[in-house]
Amino acid sequence: MIDKTVDDLESRFGDPWDPGNPTGHAAVLAADEAGEMLAAGERLLDDYRLNAEFVPPELGGRLTRLDHLIEVMRTVFRHDPCLGLGYGAASLIPAVNVWTAGDERQRRRMAEVLLSGGRAVSGYHELAHGNDVARAEFSALPGDDGRLRLNGRKEVIANAGRAEAMVLFARTSAAPGSRSHSQLFVEKADLPEGAPVHLPRFRSAGMRGVQLGGLEFRDCPIPADAALGAPGLGMETALRSFQITRTALPAMTVGILETGLDVAARFTDERVLYGRSLAGMPHIGAILADAFTDLLICDCLATVTARSVHLLPGETSLYASAAKYFVTTLLMDAMDALSRVLGAQFYIRDGGYGIFQKHLRDLAPAGFGHTARVACLSTVLPQLPRLARKGWLDDTQPPADVFRLGADLPPLSFERLSISSGGRDSLSASLPAALDSCEPDGELRRLLLVIAAEQADVRRECAALAPGDLTVAARPEALRLAARYAAVLAAVACVNIWLHNRERHDAFLSDPRWAVAALGRIAERMGRDPGQRPRHVTERLSAEVLSRHRDRRGFGLSNRRPPGQRLR
Structure with a gap:
């Protein structure tokens, strides 16, 4: 379908x-x-x-x-x-x-x-407070007539001037504490004439076409029942809904890297340097192979996280934040690396390759838009000590369908999403199971042992975290633990996608060489020595990039072909 x-x-x-x-x-x-x-x-x-x-x-x-x-x-x-x-x-x-x-x-x-x-638009952010929405000053306090009165500004909103409906994060109580904010559903048709005041458009370096503006409300009445859920639960609603958007948005932006790879492959196919085709140069092939590998890692982690929303909704608060951080980081680094293939062409704004610089600029907001990467790590970090002392000692395995591409899923259940994993992390438990339940080739097994060693070190260091390291004032070293956990989770996703989809009629997906490359790239990010990547692995991946470009296939796990085009 x-x-x-x-x-x-x-x-x-x-x-x-x-x-x-x-x-x-x-x-x-x-x-x-x-x-x-x-x-x-x-x-x-x-x-x-x-x-x-x-x-x-x-x-x-x-x-x-x-x-x-x-x-x-x-x-x-x-x-x-x-x-x-x-x-x-x-x-x-x-x-x-x-x-x-x-x-x-x-x-x-x-x-x-x-x-x-x-x-529809959402109004979370205020420029004075950035991603710290708990300090939002925008208010919706009761007026004398029983209705709520909106006061304040919401800024950097896409489609602020073109939307019929809004969800606004607002202070609904003057009392301190976490129960002082609500999310409000507001339709513009219900507002009095002249409300809201539309602020001047914000011009941006990336996403230039997106109409970014702001809204200002001045004692604007809205219905008393505008809150989503019970008043005061705005933060809980945000933390639950973020699990969907933190999973989906970075996964969607993988399409930007797909175009980047397509442009870079086209460039190497068309260029000759010193009498040789650029496509045949080992250094260029290695850059293409690495970027392609990073794309596959992103796709594996994003896919497993998206399927977990259906199958493991109680654990998704952990996975969604880790995926948002790791996927956006890899995407931006991979596009930066591909820019070296294009050389001076990567910043030219028109011509045959001009689309690359636009996609490169457009990708940057993925790292800080909606919720920043460090905010995602701050969501993961407080959960890690409990996982280290309890959750990671539990060997309960996740359902295999989490890893099976295209397998049936139960309906999407928003009400089952939880703001904490409750000390559960069944995806991590599948790493030792991957080592025990199959016979991967020697190189893949060696890299799995490297990842397992990192997992053990992360568990030990997380168990020793002090309470002060679990707050917004956490030391950088503590936040790096959350980033290392995300890297382990990415490795878990990659090896299990390979293990559970080897029987599909896809010669590339069943080939362990892409999984070897993926674990090697992740080990490098962990600061671990992955050893020398076998030359045949790099050559296989770079050849696949050029083949997919020439056949106009997608670069993701689905290996999708254009409509009407048959397998070669």
Whole structure:
């Protein structure tokens, strides 16, 4: 089913390299230069009814599986990240909060807004406080008439001037403590004339076409029942809904790296240096192989995390934050590395390779947009000591379907998401099981032992963390422990994706060489010596990059081919 859906969307976008394509690279660059959303792209997504992907099926939409949503949105991000964020993710983020905590009326109204082609926005941030939303000064306190009164500003909001519905994070009590904030569902049609005041647009280096603005409210009345869930539960709602968005958004932006690889492969195919094809140079091949490996690592961790939302919802608070940190870090580093392949061409804003610099700029907000990487580590860190003393000693295995690509999943259950894993981490328990339950080739087994040693060290050091290291004032060394845990989790995802999908009719996925490369790259990030990577591994991966580019296949785990194209 998802193959047909993504094929349909790909067909609508057409060949990105065709200069006459209204949604191709040339048109995307022109819109970027003008600082505008790609109008032809928005019309395409209107016709496709992309917003239906964000709405649960019981409300008339197509949001049945998180991994399917990611596949669809990755296609959009691959063609134009501004459409991915400005048309897609900007509405997904507020919608998830409504699905998580809204009552029947609020859920129905959000669905009606989106399914009619409308837009929704979320207002978490205030420039004075950044990602520290608990210090938000924006308020919604009761007025004399019983209604809430909005006062304050929300800034750097995508589509602030074009949205019909808003989810606003606001102080709803003057009392100190964590129960003083709520999330509010507000429709612009219900506001008095002249409200809100639209602040001037923010210009940005990346995502230039996304309309970033701000909203200011001055004693603006809204209904007393606007809160999502019980008043004072705004932070809990955010922490639960973030598990969906922290999982999905970085996974969607893997499409940006796919385009980066495609451009770099095209460049190496077309360029000759010192009488030799760039594609045949070992150094260039190694850069392509490493970036491709990083993309596969991101896809493995993102896919396992997305499937865990369905199968292990009580543990997802741990996995989603770790994945957001690790995936965005790898994506940005891989794109930076690919820029060295293009040389001076990587910063030229037009011409045949101009799309690369746009995607490179557009990727940067993935690391700090919505919630910053360090905020994600701060979510993981307080859970680690309990895991070290209890959870990581439990050998309960996760369901195998967490790792089986395309396997059936139960319905997406927002109410089962928890703000803490409760000391459970079944994914980590599968690493020793991977060593015991199969006979991986010698190189893969050696790297698994390297990862297992890192896991043991992380467990020992986490058990010794002091209480002061679990707060926002944590030492950098403590935060690095959370980052090291995320790296171990990525390795767990990679080896298990290989183990559980070897029987699929995909020669590349069943080949252990990509898993060897992945574990080696992760070991390097851990500061561990992975040993010398066998030359045949690098050659296999670089050859796969060029093959997929020439066949116009995707670079992810799905190895997707364009509509109508058969396997070679």
